[in-house]
Amino acid sequence: MLVDDFDPLKGKRLEILRKDGSVNKKLEPKIDDDILLKAYRTMVLTRVADEKAVKLQRQGRLGAYPPTKGQEASQIGPALAMGPNDWLVWAFRELGGLIYRGVPLWRLYLYWMGNEEGSSYPEGVHATPSVVPVGSQVPHAVGIAYAAKQRKEDTAVVCFFGDGGTSEGDFHEGLNFAGVMRTPNVFICQNNQWAISVPRERQTASKTIAQKAVAYGFPGIQVDGNDVLALYVATKEALERARKGEGPTLIESYTYRMGDHTTSDDATRYRLEKELLEWADRDPIARFRVYLTNRGLWGEEKEKALLEEVSATVEEEVKKAESFPRPTFEDCFRHTFATMPEDLREQMEALRRELPTGRE
Amino acid sequence: MLVDDFDPLKGKRLEILRKDGSVNKKLEPKIDDDILLKAYRTMVLTRVADEKAVKLQRQGRLGAYPPTKGQEASQIGPALAMGPNDWLVWAFRELGGLIYRGVPLWRLYLYWMGNEEGSSYPEGVHATPSVVPVGSQVPHAVGIAYAAKQRKEDTAVVCFFGDGGTSEGDFHEGLNFAGVMRTPNVFICQNNQWAISVPRERQTASKTIAQKAVAYGFPGIQVDGNDVLALYVATKEALERARKGEGPTLIESYTYRMGDHTTSDDATRYRLEKELLEWADRDPIARFRVYLTNRGLWGEEKEKALLEEVSATVEEEVKKAESFPRPTFEDCFRHTFATMPEDLREQMEALRRELPTGRE
Amino acid sequence: MVMMNMVQSINLALREEMERDTSVVLLGEDVGVDGGVFRVTEGLLDRFGTERVIDTPLAEAGIAGVAIGMAMNGLRPVAEVQFMGFGYLTLNQMICHAARMRNRTRGRLTVPMVLRTPYGAGVKALEHHSESTEALFTQIPGLKVVVPSTPLEAKGLLTSSIRDPDPVIFLEPTRSYRMLKEEVPSGEYTVPLSQARVVQEGIDLTVIGWGAMIPQIQKALDSLAGKFSCEVLDLRTLSPLDSNAIIRSVKKTGRCVVVQEAPKSFGVGAEIAARINEKALLSLEAPVERVAAPDITIPLPKGEDYYYIGPERIKSAIERTMSF
Amino acid sequence: MVMMNMVQSINLALREEMERDTSVVLLGEDVGVDGGVFRVTEGLLDRFGTERVIDTPLAEAGIAGVAIGMAMNGLRPVAEVQFMGFGYLTLNQMICHAARMRNRTRGRLTVPMVLRTPYGAGVKALEHHSESTEALFTQIPGLKVVVPSTPLEAKGLLTSSIRDPDPVIFLEPTRSYRMLKEEVPSGEYTVPLSQARVVQEGIDLTVIGWGAMIPQIQKALDSLAGKFSCEVLDLRTLSPLDSNAIIRSVKKTGRCVVVQEAPKSFGVGAEIAARINEKALLSLEAPVERVAAPDITIPLPKGEDYYYIGPERIKSAIERTMSF
Ligand SMILES: Cc1ncc(C[n+]2csc(CCOP(=O)(O)OP(=O)(O)O)c2C)c(N)n1
């Protein structure tokens, strides 16, 4: 098993697709061409959609937004490996994984534009909404997995969080529960080296994030986070173990946040251009493109066509999001409880009468 | 270093004084005879004081109380190793360590009798009060250590908690801070195999508690918790590292809770007599007595005299505690803030007038 | 019908709901093998097995968070926190997620869970074992807060709480656990949430309480021996509050005493007084008096009697209010 | 004197206190190299070094707990929580330990710390970045809760908070961080805790507010153009509350509007109304009206305007109360 071969305590890291696009043949997974192509398209779509979100924010058309640039492989690799009923529990920087799993891009834009409807995903998409309090989604993933296991479903739960998230008590309590309950969980830490301005080494003295699994009695593995194949392979093995009742796995996806923390942040205050350039050189999309090209699946024409298609798609989705109606006054009250308490209805009516015109 | 030789991931446990009282000569520490004798006396005193507390509770003279029987070595071994200015941060089952460190027994009784004065320790005793919310004292230990380090004091902080406590977020956050800040902390988990009715294996899937240190980037070691010499040696080394600025250590003291969880608990509901008997055979006091006897420091006469002295002492301390005045009405208000706010004084006076006679 | 104390009636409600609905699961520290430190879940592990009665690790935020996840995926978890004083660790999960998931996803994901915990003082317990910080929860939109005052009420309210589609904080007055027995029916018995109970009708003054204060109020009235005609309201649900019942009663009586075990300031009693002020000011013939603990940390057992509200204080407040 | 916004005046207060007293240390997420996400601690790392300005791991309970330990051992930590919505994670430490250590040890160990956090809405922020749950803290005996409303006030109040021997929750209204500049003196300037400020005197009606509501109240009064003579109280310290100032004013005016950014029920406004009811009922010519947010989760930006209190609502409340 990979988790045996790549022991983080021995300084091992799983790498398959090298930064020049060449591949470790021994570890290369067999993936259908159409899946590979879908993965590539989603990565490119994510990149374009992400850049668009930043632009929209600058134009005042979208709120504070956390760019995901550079982390596309880290999110889409796992998504490839997931089964149709598996759940995706995320933090707030997992645009790519969500798109791949079928959350409409316009809904995600809608969320970042500040409309709760953006977190109402279509039936059949098993994904939780964005979670802002860092790490607090981790126990949910365990509960979701437990429910599936208790009903004897063949469902596993993939849960994302950041390197910063591993410092929170919720991370610890969640992973510890999962270990004890042997829930079908795959925990993926997107270690993008930064938690706002705090570098990975000041976040924890542990040498790797992967080795934190030792504390919970299940395997941990560190994976090149810019290598979509490595992420796919590691997640696939973890999901298989989960489904067989062999319990959870912690995957550290070693990647990099190419953008600012959010559009409110200015990363030049705390990190060096040099680091950015080094990582630009390890871009997950570029190397995947070389891989596909080497496999005869890709070329310049296709690339050009894809970029056009994807840009058009993004514009479409923005339009959908922007034309989505603003929540009504009542929408903001309606979902506090299943049934609106009498006093709340009274408050609502009183406030409605008082709201200055234009506000409603 | 011990922490290198006894890697918990390799299934190693530090043992020096065997259960038959024989000793591993290679590891035997050099401790002055009077210290050994003081340690032994404190262990016996703790045992007697502990049994007395249980009796007092049965008689309605003391509130709910967590017996410490069986864990004397686990607490007193570390206390032997501590320097005069080191802090002791404890949970609620560390009677022995506190007595050794100079907290008057009657104060501890007073606390368990339900009087806050019991937690007002004499000047110069660097110990925190009992902490009920499990695990919540761990970050305090880090802050206390940081303050000492920041002032360049030669002080370290020994912090106790239980196996159950390791599941709490505060344990995790505290140890992670300590790792990053390289504070002079020694964390001692009294793994007494139970957290009320929950056995160690259901508390965490990690094979040992000691290995949890891997998650925080500092050493962990498992020690026979009924072996006062092993605890002394492990703590001493950890304290030396701490003082040299080499950061924290996690010590798992592998011991056993011989009594009920508290006097409100009935352990026969969830654990087998057999287990108890096995552990009775590993009693920390019995083996230490053999050791002292073998070293020519002890004998039956001395034992008899000690028991008498200790029993008398305990009775004295009970008397002191019981004759300590009940808190006055005003005592309960006085320490809410350094200066009593006007409204609170008003509340106090109004309530005083209203209290039925006899209550005050 | 069988005579039961509150521990038994809660146990019965749990058992029956677990039988009725296989999605109901229990989780918490020591709820399984040990049957709970108060024996509330006694016998349930044997009956329903370890998959539905889960002894968890010692981690309250984890218990709350895992329960939230379970509820998001089709279960109806009833989580136990061993004492209210350890419930502060659940606040982040309950405030940020349990209370908000429905609104956040516009109804797509919901959190039908119950967080049960013993609460309140008056039993000379250890530190942190006597808390009554219910107002921490009541102020959070999206959470319901329920407090039973008798065994029968406990059965009906817990059953409704488990069936409720939204998260409910269910506070069990420790002092009342074994204080009183009354007849409790087996089988279907529910008490609707957000409806106060008129314990006794009256026209001179309204006394409002909940949980373990109800018996104290009754003792106070006994000692007044019919001197005044007091209406007693047991709130049962603290949030969302049954304003109507309060206002209706105070409009009738014109006088009100609120009995709150918690420290006075910023407690549930303040909200009651504020609402009465808003909606019944002109009916008031005296200030709404709050009988409450002082604004101090609850003393350890040796000082608890100074702090805990007995019938005497309630009686004086009633007399004061009547003679205002 | 220099014109400063509130971010700058807080920065100044921190800097001066750190210079004055070497036991003052800062800790929190991104407070060092980054200077804080709002730049409140900008420049302090360079000035005081990494031992006194500590970038911590991402763990709020840990920040609070470590700060408590520091305070128990002679330091005066000023801990930052990045947004009030992440402060729920600190509640267990603040309630169980910061608030109680003095009483628990009868004064032997104390916790002179400040927990600073930006709070409040009105800036169209992400979820959990707009909380105003101050009543979670006010109800805890042993904690002080302070809210500045202007740059000058912020300097004086923060200085006093840092010097206070007890734990202070210092809530900084995000919306006011850069809204206004005023002259702020460098050097010694303190504002005593637990004393409300009379922003303007009046005889017809008392308007009570704090933090970011003060400018909204002022706008409302502007729009009333002197129609009524309003007395405005800025509470400054929410707990322990300055009852005297409130009662004195309401006894004079007989009418009161409380403006509270938080959801209405179980908030600070309820306590104010309850105290007025208790001590000034006979002076009241109208119900104490609470202008507050509705009892819902604060909407995301697209819905925030429905929720956030503007001058119009305050104005109507004043008019309603005056014409009661
Ligand atoms: C509990 C909590 N504390 C603080 C924040 C503010 N904050 C948002 S993201 C972030 C850093 C997160 O770092 P990491 O977990 O590594 O994720 P990344 O942003 O790198 O994706 C912080 C401190 C928050 N959202 N939640």
Ligand SMILES: Cc1ncc(C[n+]2csc(CCOP(=O)(O)OP(=O)(O)O)c2C)c(N)n1
């Ligand atoms: C936060 C919290 N949750 C629950 C409890 C109730 N409780 C008291 S002790 C205990 C078990 C503690 O186990 P462990 O940490 O192993 O210490 P031990 O009792 O074995 O010494 C529990 C659940 C508590 N005191 N605090």
Ligand SMILES: [Mg+2]
């Ligand atoms: Mg990160």
Ligand SMILES: [Mg+2]
């Ligand atoms: Mg234990």
